[in-house]
Amino acid sequence: MLIFGDYHTHTKYSRNHHGKSTIEENVKIAVQKGLKEIGITEHGFSHIFYGVRRKNIKKMRAEIERLQKLYPIKIYLGIEANLISSQGDIDLTEEEQSWFDYVIMGYHIFAKPKNIKEYFNFFRKNRRAYKNDKYTDDIVEANTNAYIKALQKNRINIISHMGSFMKVDAIKVAEECKRHGTFVELNARRLCFSAQEAKQMSKMGVEFVLSSDAHICTNVGECNKGINFAIKNNIPKDLIANLDKLPKFSYKK
Numbered sequence: 688m689l690i691f692g693d694y695h696t697h698t699k700y701s702r703n704h705h706g707k708s709t710i711e712e713n714v715k716i717a718v719q720k721g722l723k724e725i726g727i728t729e730h731g732f733s734h735i736f737y738g739v740r741r742k743n744i745k746k747m748r749a750e751i752e753r754l755q756k757l758y759p760i761k762i763y764l765g766i767e768a769n770l771i772s773s774q775g776d777i778d779l780t781e782e783e784q785s786w787f788d789y790v791i792m793g794y795h796i797f798a799k800p801k802n803i804k805e806y807f808n809f810f811r812k813n814r815r816a817y818k819n820d821k822y823t824d825d826i827v828e829a830n831t832n833a834y835i836k837a838l839q840k841n842r843i844n845i846i847s848h849m850g851s852f853m854k855v856d857a858i859k860v861a862e863e864c865k866r867h868g869t870f871v872e873l874n875a876r877r878l879c880f881s882a883q884e885a886k887q888m889s890k891m892g893v894e895f896v897l898s899s900d901a902h903i904c905t906n907v908g909e910c911n912k913g914i915n916f917a918i919k920n921n922i923p924k925d926l927i928a929n930l931d932k933l934p935k936f937s938y939k940k
């Protein structure tokens with residue numbers, strides 16, 4: 688079994704030294720490891736500490752075009768956008784979505800909420816629930832709806848580390864992913880849904896994508912945690928979009 692592409696990697700463009708390597712370093716390692724494709728996906732604009740700056744996107748695109756001529760690998764420019772409200776808003780306008788080849792979306796505790804109401808009713812509530820490990824049914828339902836609305840409102844190609852710092856009904860979110868052709872990520876750093884949920888998703892025919900979420904070039908292409916999880920839970924190879932094949936990024940409204 689071979690991983691053909693790694694679609695979730697960070698570089699120095701994620702601010703405050705969050706990503707440690709350059710785009711070229713990530714690309715070089717990807718080539719060395721035999722990948723056919725790599726995606727550069729910095730943290731979205733609203734991440735208080737690590738978000739990529741809007742003004743750098745053009746620079747990144749130019750850099751990718753330059754590297755594309757030098758290395759035998761397809762290089763994508765994506766982004767890891769943030770969920771910023773319970774109403775499914777993300778930190779990318781429709782126009783900004785068109786700057787990227789594909790969009791990953793995830794929840795990050797240090798993303799700036801859409802407004803003060805969302806801070807109190809959505810972000811702070813989740814933070815407390817996580818801290819005290821007390822997620823009420825109401826909170827989980829609101830979180831699940833937020834993800835579903837985000838998938839309906841935005842062109843989201845991958846959901847990153849679903850359930851991380853925000854408990855959701857993973858089956859309901861995965862159902863919505865399937866409707867839109869969105870991949871559920873098997874993240875090498877954070878895998879937050881249960882074995883049972885993974886099995887149920889497989890039965891539903893949900894598609895997955897393995898990714899490293901590398902923050903340093905040496906981790907590019909390292910997806911063992913996701914692979915082991917898939918093997919352990921009998922996720923069929925056919926349902927893993929980048930295993931022995933290349934994924935097609937498409938989004939259906």
Ligand SMILES: [Zn+2]
Pocket residue numbers: 767793795847848
């Ligand atoms: Zn993330």
Ligand SMILES: [Zn+2]
Pocket residue numbers: 695697767847900
């Ligand atoms: Zn990430």
